[in-house]
Amino acid sequence: MPELPDVEGFRRVLDRAAGHRIERVDVLDSGVLRGVTADALRDALTGQTFATPKRHGKWLVAPVRSGRRHRQAEPSVVFHFGMTGALAWVDGNEERHRHDRVVIITTSRELRYRDLRKLHGLRLAPDDDHVADLLGELGPDAAGLGEAELGKRLEVTRRRLKPALMDQTVVAGLGNLLADEILWRARIHPERGTQDLTDADRGRLHRNLRTVLKRSSRAGRVPGWDTWLTGHRDDRDGSCPRCGTTLRRARVGGRSTVWCPNCQRD
Structure with a gap:
């Protein structure tokens, strides 16, 4: 998509x-x-x-x-x-x-x-x-979202993090691939509660959101590069490109979700 x-x-x-x-x-x-x-x-x-x-x-x-x-x-x-x-x-x-x-x-x-x-x-x-x-019901565009506003919008939703990130009324522009990539880079489990994020979590989440969007927007797509989680989503028994641990797969918020159980502990 x-x-x-x-x-x-x-x-x-x-x-x-x-x-x-x-x-x-x-x-x-x-x-x-x-x-x-x-x-x-x-x-x-x-x-x-x-x-x-x-x-x-x-x-x-x-x-x-x-x-x-x-x-x-x-x-x-x-x-x-x-x-x-x-x-x-x-x-x-x-x-x-x-x-x-x-x-x-x-x-x-x-x-x-x-x-x-x-x-x-x-x-x-x-x-x-x-x-x-x-466009009135959309949240702010993800590419221009500041750290404080991101944290505030996530905190008030009080639900699991990945579905909140993908909710277009919370943040506009993030889909399944981007959400998984950003959470993997930020070392945050996709099922963490939005209200449970620490200041350090929110900081890492925002920094990695900006990095992923900047690089992928330059490419005009969500890339499947080997150093990215997206490059291993479709691998049979795929492994984390950061630590080599076998990736986990499940449905979170009704969407196919991939994460590293070592880097993204629940």
Whole structure:
């Protein structure tokens, strides 16, 4: 599933499309449209231009502008990538992928939204107030979260740590892979209670959250590097890349969870 680093990568893709006049919108599969018809999407975008995109957690906002800059009363396309969504900025002569669902044709290239499972997709917010309403229940973006605020938001939830980290109303942007990686680096068991964290725990958690997000966002994905826990999640009888202990697996908060029983003692 795309997590914050993946969506940051898609933001960079979308940024390359910003400033190019939209000539046509081909809706190849309206199953990815949420709350907007194909005709309404075409009417809102054709002849307009995307302004600089913005990301919040796993959501990506593409403001539309008719003049030199986006105005508050102008619409925005809002992307949520679900399990399998992605954006590609390609030459118009490139053969279309079988999972391309919406193609936005500009004066130079094409922005293609592709999605295998179609669990989420595209929304059209008529103005900035509607964007704020759509994102209003999300917690602060994980990439800009300070240590004190992280500790406060976790403490008031009073539940197991991993599900709290993945709750988008607590912290926006963290998914299954990121949560496991951050907790492994911070040497904290995923089932620790949020109210039981010490000041030292919260400090390590925040430092490693920032490190993991910085490095993975630079890569545009959650990497499966050999020195990362993510590089060993799918190994049969995988071992901890830090101490060599055989990794443990269980479901925590309904999600498949991997941790090191030596580094992350309960």
